[in-house]
Amino acid sequence: MRRCYFDHVATNPLHPEVLDVMMPYFKEDFGNPLSIYDLGTSAREAIEKARGQVAGLINAKPQAIVFTSSGAEANNFALRGIAFARQNQGKHAIVSKVEHHSILNSARFLEKSGFVVTYLPVDKHGIVDPDTVKKSINKETVLISVTHASSEIGSIEPIREIAQIAKEHRVTLHADGVATTGNIPVDVKKLGVDLYSMAAHQFYGPKGAGALYVKEGTRIAPLIYGGIQEGGRRAGTENVPAIVGMGKAAEIAAQELPGRMEHCRKLRDALIDSVLKVPNVHLTGHPEKRLPHHSSFVVEFIEGEAMLLMLSMKGILSASGSACSSRALKSSPVLLSLGVPSALAQGSIVFSLGTDNSMEDINYFIEEFPQVVKKLRDMSPFSSGWGQGGEGDKCYTGG
Amino acid sequence: MRRCYFDHVATNPLHPEVLDVMMPYFKEDFGNPLSIYDLGTSAREAIEKARGQVAGLINAKPQAIVFTSSGAEANNFALRGIAFARQNQGKHAIVSKVEHHSILNSARFLEKSGFVVTYLPVDKHGIVDPDTVKKSINKETVLISVTHASSEIGSIEPIREIAQIAKEHRVTLHADGVATTGNIPVDVKKLGVDLYSMAAHQFYGPKGAGALYVKEGTRIAPLIYGGIQEGGRRAGTENVPAIVGMGKAAEIAAQELPGRMEHCRKLRDALIDSVLKVPNVHLTGHPEKRLPHHSSFVVEFIEGEAMLLMLSMKGILSASGSACSSRALKSSPVLLSLGVPSALAQGSIVFSLGTDNSMEDINYFIEEFPQVVKKLRDMSPFSSGWGQGGEGDKCYTGG
Numbered sequence: 001m002r003r004c005y006f007d008h009v010a011t012n013p014l015h016p017e018v019l020d021v022m023m024p025y026f027k028e029d030f031g032n033p034l035s036i037y038d039l040g041t042s043a044r045e046a047i048e049k050a051r052g053q054v055a056g057l058i059n060a061k062p063q064a065i066v067f068t069s070s071g072a073e074a075n076n077f078a079l080r081g082i083a084f085a086r087q088n089q090g091k092h093a094i095v096s097k098v099e100h101h102s103i104l105n106s107a108r109f110l111e112k113s114g115f116v117v118t119y120l121p122v123d124k125h126g127i128v129d130p131d132t133v134k135k136s137i138n139k140e141t142v143l144i145s146v147t148h149a150s151s152e153i154g155s156i157e158p159i160r161e162i163a164q165i166a167k168e169h170r171v172t173l174h175a176d177g178v179a180t181t182g183n184i185p186v187d188v189k190k191l192g193v194d195l196y197s198m199a200a201h202q203f204y205g206p207k208g209a210g211a212l213y214v215k216e217g218t219r220i221a222p223l224i225y226g227g228i229q230e231g232g233r234r235a236g237t238e239n240v241p242a243i244v245g246m247g248k249a250a251e252i253a254a255q256e257l258p259g260r261m262e263h264c265r266k267l268r269d270a271l272i273d274s275v276l277k278v279p280n281v282h283l284t285g286h287p288e289k290r291l292p293h294h295s296s297f298v299v300e301f302i303e304g305e306a307m308l309l310m311l312s313m314k315g316i317l318s319a320s321g322s323a324c325s326s327r328a329l330k331s332s333p334v335l336l337s338l339g340v341p342s343a344l345a346q347g348s349i350v351f352s353l354g355t356d357n358s359m360e361d362i363n364y365f366i367e368e369f370p371q372v373v374k375k376l377r378d379m380s381p382f383s384s385g386w387g388q389g390g391e392g393d394k395c396y397t398g399g
Numbered sequence: 400m401r402r403c404y405f406d407h408v409a410t411n412p413l414h415p416e417v418l419d420v421m422m423p424y425f426k427e428d429f430g431n432p433l434s435i436y437d438l439g440t441s442a443r444e445a446i447e448k449a450r451g452q453v454a455g456l457i458n459a460k461p462q463a464i465v466f467t468s469s470g471a472e473a474n475n476f477a478l479r480g481i482a483f484a485r486q487n488q489g490k491h492a493i494v495s496k497v498e499h500h501s502i503l504n505s506a507r508f509l510e511k512s513g514f515v516v517t518y519l520p521v522d523k524h525g526i527v528d529p530d531t532v533k534k535s536i537n538k539e540t541v542l543i544s545v546t547h548a549s550s551e552i553g554s555i556e557p558i559r560e561i562a563q564i565a566k567e568h569r570v571t572l573h574a575d576g577v578a579t580t581g582n583i584p585v586d587v588k589k590l591g592v593d594l595y596s597m598a599a600h601q602f603y604g605p606k607g608a609g610a611l612y613v614k615e616g617t618r619i620a621p622l623i624y625g626g627i628q629e630g631g632r633r634a635g636t637e638n639v640p641a642i643v644g645m646g647k648a649a650e651i652a653a654q655e656l657p658g659r660m661e662h663c664r665k666l667r668d669a670l671i672d673s674v675l676k677v678p679n680v681h682l683t684g685h686p687e688k689r690l691p692h693h694s695s696f697v698v699e700f701i702e703g704e705a706m707l708l709m710l711s712m713k714g715i716l717s718a719s720g721s722a723c724s725s726r727a728l729k730s731s732p733v734l735l736s737l738g739v740p741s742a743l744a745q746g747s748i749v750f751s752l753g754t755d756n757s758m759e760d761i762n763y764f765i766e767e768f769p770q771v772v773k774k775l776r777d778m779s780p781f782s783s784g785w786g787q788g789g790e791g792d793k794c795y796t797g798g
Contacts, residue, residue, distance in 0.1 A: 208638030239607030
């Protein structure tokens with residue numbers, strides 16, 4: 001049976017060249033980067049090389065890159081680090097409703113710590129209106145966090161416009177770039193952000209390595225206190241092999257990005273065309289302003305979980321939303337914020353493509369997907385409608 | 400030239416069998432553990448196997464193990480997680496003065512967050528007196544954190560006695576087990592701790608994997624918020640290869656521990672005997688109650704940094720204290736807490752041994768070390784004493 005890995009927003013396979021450069025740091029070059037002898041020095045130099053490579057991918061200065069263990073850690077670090085550093089200036093933060101759990105749950109923590117948080121609404125495509133940001137700012141506002149693109153719906157947010165507003169009001173702006181870094185061009189200077197989160201395994205790098213871009217001059221409190229690693233901003237013995245791998249993955253992504261985007265967009269567009277031919281299936285997220293490798297849908301009268309399982313039996317591997325919530329069995333707050341009804345949000349599915357996919361994968365998918373939907377709908381008690389006033393196939397027109 | 404790696408408290412080389420079990424998770428088994436298809440399931444099963452292996456090493460239940468990215472993260476998680484969860488019951492915490500920076504700096508953060516922290520004194524060997532702990536507890540006390548053993552001085556603390564006191568007063572007890580786990584027998588049930596930190600690279604596992612033991616029923620707030628990983632206690636895509644490696648390293652450590660301890664102790668004792676034959680060199684930490692692979696000294700009239708460099712030119716790789724502070728060029732607060740004068744604390748050196756060392760290494764060291772000390776003292780302006788009242792070779796008698 002064919003295997004089509006269509007879940008690149010959950011995680012990516014490691015680029016073989018990336019693994020190659022990591023290997024010496026599992027073997028002979030095992031030193032602690034803080035040690036002053038040769039073994040330590042070579043590990044430290046490897047980390048600094050990686051810092052330059054990651055900085056290069058997003059047009060940052062190397063010293064602005066702080067390595068973390070994951071995108072989630074970078075997001076927690078950004079929100080709590082800025083909130084703690086600036087709490088004497090004000091205790092109001094703004095986040096969008098289409099953020100990842102690591103942002104939304106960090107925001108909840110801030111609320112428990114005495115902050116007031118505004119959750120920005122989005123339009124039916126999941127896009128934040130910069131005017132709403134402007135209106136939400138008050139004298140107490142110290143922090144705004146808006147994702148560059150949601151991995152659930154793929155929509156790309158107007159970060160540049162939001163950054164101008166943030167700058168005018170001297171509010172620190174963080175953008176979650178976990179889904180974007182290495183997948184679309186990112187230039188932190190042009191974007192105008194103060195902080196930007198990344199995760200290596202989203203661009204064919206290893207798990208266990210992430211980073212936070214912290215613009216020079218931005219005061220931030222550490223999330224992990226301890227030794228002097230990362231300029232005192234993030235303690236803990238550095239995960240040298242993973243950091244080295246992240247650097248290499250960033251370097252390769254910078255080189256291959258245009259080709260990757262073209263490859264994925266072509267496959268993705270063919271996939272979207274075929275899926276939307278199935279009745280009562282709606283695209284979620286913005287039709288154009290979206291990640292080139294990303295497609296997401298709600299399928300009426302079907303539970304996402306059942307669809308995932310049946311597709312996986314056909315070798316088609318996908319997700320019903322964020323991997324971090326895929327086993328939580330709750331309606332996605334991101335989809336609800338778009339106005340998708342709760343029952344329909346249960347039928348969400350995300351197909352995210354990568355360099356390892358081919359048009360043969362898409363053709364196989366195009367054959368199998370309609371059959372899976374038909375089979376599940378034949379078994380569904382809701383197949384003739386949601387049972388509420390006979391709204392049937394007209395219950396959702398948002399996408 | 401011979402290379403003697405005597406810095407196992409900084410980091411360990413990876414056990415070859417550990418790397419072998421990690422490799423599939425860098426290649427074909429690259430899935431996200433939260434994904435519901437086969438690739439996810441196999442990653443998840445691998446993590447649960449590792450959880451059991453780590454639990455087995457310290458006699459814990461698997462569900463009490465929360466994986467983190469490092470020992471430092473586990474320490475931060477423990478202190479802030481308990482402080483936040485229990486702050487309504489009281490805002491007083493107790494830590495010892497011989498803690499790692501990740502504990503001491505977390506304690507400082509708690510102070511900034513409205514907590515009062517008592518820093519427990521130690522005796523000249525760096526040992527905490529359980530009676531002092533008892534006297535420090537008040538109605539506000541919610542948390543005690545004492546290291547099981549300091550990696551700087553090797554002394555093993557009376558955790559069991561402290562645990563009894565903590566239990567009587569319903570205070571949560573955390574022990575930093577980063578230096579002990581996999582190096583001496585650890586039984587969290589016998590110790591009676593509520594929380595216990597570990598780091599894989601301290602027992603021939605990979606960097607990038609640590610864990611916190613959280614006794615069943617202990618309420619703790621996450622340090623990293625987000626998805627539902629680790630039972631909602633630690634978010635972020637799991638570093639599957641590193642976790643798998645930690646599990647294997649724990650399994651091997653459990654099997655090999657008696658042999659490792661005997662091997663290291665024998666070499667270490669020979670090393671200590673030879674070092675103490677050099678005039679004006681003092682052992683730091685407890686002479687008997689110490690980690691079997693650990694020896695630490697202060698060498699009068701010499702700066703530790705110079706000693707490290709000259710030893711490294713001879714292929715002898717060591718540290719002047721905690722790796723996390725080795726480049727900070729400050730007197731170690733741990734040594735100062737033992738009553739070591741500040742100037743003398745600059746001459747600190749730690750030799751920590753491992754399975755990769757042999758008696759040939761020690762014999763080589765025994766030849767070289769006295770010459771290095773002599774050479775440095777010949778160059779030192781302090782070689783005839785510290786220049787303060789001619790205390791000379793009698794300035795320190797603590798060790």
